[in-house]
Amino acid sequence: MTERIVVVGAALLDGGRLLAARRSAPPELAGRWELPGGKVEPGETPEAALVRELREELGVEAEAVRRVPGEWMLTPPYVLQVWTARLRAGSPEAKALQDHDELRWLTAGTLWSVEWLEQDVGAVREVAQALNAGVEH
Numbered sequence: 001m002t003e004r005i006v007v008v009g010a011a012l013l014d015g016g017r018l019l020a021a022r023r024s025a026p027p028e029l030a031g032r033w034e035l036p037g038g039k040v041e042p043g044e045t046p047e048a049a050l051v052r053e054l055r056e057e058l059g060v061e062a063e064a065v066r067r068v069p070g071e072w073m074l075t076p077p078y079v080l081q082v083w084t085a086r087l088r089a090g091s092p093e094a095k096a097l098q099d100h101d102e103l104r105w106l107t108a109g110t111l112w113s114v115e116w117l118e119q120d121v122g123a124v125r126e127v128a129q130a131l132n133a134g135v136e137h
């Protein structure tokens with residue numbers, strides 16, 4: 001049996017913008033941009049992991065909205081799955097509390113101005129379509 005561990009990435013959308021986060025560690029990923037998120041823990045749903053990770057990493061109260069089609073292989077046993085997400089009413093603003101040293105809200109026009117992790121490019125392309133269409137869910 002092959003063990004697979006899902007890493008959930010959040011395409012957090014707000015006002016037609018997508019939140020990108022610059023990793024501060026480990027050294028081989030530091031400086032590259034990703035969708036905030038992390039590993040789904042045993043017995044946890046990806047949606048619950050997304051809420052937990054965004055609370056820990058960004059200090060926000062968010063909710064998963066819909067799965068972005070596709071799945072991207074990371075270093076085995078990890079696979080990246082992405083959900084769009086939104087801030088709940090009254091959520092604090094996102095801050096780089098953990099794992100990241102900079103956050104940037106990107107519009108459709110500035111989406112490719114940051115150096116995304118290669119394994120995130122496919123997911124970001126999918127999200128770009130929603131941004132271009134002006135759809136937030």
Ligand SMILES: Nc1nc2c([nH]c(=O)n2[C@H]2C[C@H](O)[C@@H](COP(=O)(O)OP(=O)(O)OP(=O)(O)O)O2)c(=O)[nH]1
Pocket residue numbers: 007008009029034035036037038039040053074078080099117119120
């Ligand atoms: N969070 C996140 N991780 C990604 C993305 N793309 C990508 O290759 N990864 C990799 C980096 C890490 O090796 C792994 C996720 O690890 P993480 O460090 O974010 O997860 P975590 O918060 O659960 O970390 P930990 O409990 O192991 O400290 O997936 C992405 O878009 N978001």
